[in-house]
Amino acid sequence: MEGGITDKIRSVLYPIKNRLFPGSREYWEERYRQGGDSGVGSYGKIAEFKAEVINEFVMKNGIDTITEFGCGDGNQLSLFDVPDYVGLDVSERAVESCKERFKHDDGKRFFLYEPENFDVVARRLKADLTLSLDVIFHIIEDDTYELYMEHLFDSANKFVIIYSDNVDTKQRYHVKRRRFTEWVDTKARGWGLTRRIKNRYPEISESDFYVYRKAP
Numbered sequence: 001m002e003g004g005i006t007d008k009i010r011s012v013l014y015p016i017k018n019r020l021f022p023g024s025r026e027y028w029e030e031r032y033r034q035g036g037d038s039g040v041g042s043y044g045k046i047a048e049f050k051a052e053v054i055n056e057f058v059m060k061n062g063i064d065t066i067t068e069f070g071c072g073d074g075n076q077l078s079l080f081d082v083p084d085y086v087g088l089d090v091s092e093r094a095v096e097s098c099k100e101r102f103k104h105d106d107g108k109r110f111f112l113y114e115p116e117n118f119d120v121v122a123r124r125l126k127a128d129l130t131l132s133l134d135v136i137f138h139i140i141e142d143d144t145y146e147l148y149m150e151h152l153f154d155s156a157n158k159f160v161i162i163y164s165d166n167v168d169t170k171q172r173y174h175v176k177r178r179r180f181t182e183w184v185d186t187k188a189r190g191w192g193l194t195r196r197i198k199n200r201y202p203e204i205s206e207s208d209f210y211v212y213r214k215a216p
């Protein structure tokens, strides 16, 4: 009953709140500028679980180069044991703080990601593996989502790993869940899902890992 009332209040409040949403890029820029971080999924036991999966995958599959689309504040990255890494983010503030945090690590580089000006070939950012961790459900704009998915897959030579939930829902301010597997099935030619790794802490996060491989 209580859930019912809460849902009713939400259904009235969110359309109003959504109208005040400044846009994904602006939202994250402002959040970081105000001292905010990448969120619960980038800290604590969820971050440790994500790092365990990524580190094991990188080691077992001999991954030499990685590009992450939406690297965030760098806390999650600090737990990764990865070789040649490029982090991209739409927030200038996030990119600048990652540059500062990892300035003594030659294996990590960071760039501002501007979806509408991004050219995979020209930027020479092709990597063995591309990562999208806790980002897809934060992309509110449909055209940005399209570009993001294209760039994520076009930039990978062998593997793409997505950590996300996989359902379509309406926007709730800075969250809009998407059934991204449908996009991959219909638009990423030559790519196949090889593994799904369920979350160890489903009570905290609804995201799972989806590992895609390019057909040889």
Ligand SMILES: C[S@@+](CC[C@H](N)C(=O)[O-])C[C@H]1O[C@@H](n2cnc3c(N)ncnc32)[C@H](O)[C@@H]1O
Residues within 6 Å of the ligand: 024, 025, 028, 029, 038, 039, 041, 042, 069, 070, 071, 072, 073, 075, 076, 077, 088, 089, 090, 091, 094, 113, 115, 132, 133, 134, 135, 138, 139, 144, 148
């Ligand atoms: C929840 S944080 C996750 C950060 C990191 N991947 C992690 O797992 O800790 C989401 C990040 O995605 C970035 N982001 C939002 N929209 C994006 C887009 N269209 N392309 C790339 N990054 C985006 C935000 O700026 C933010 O840093």
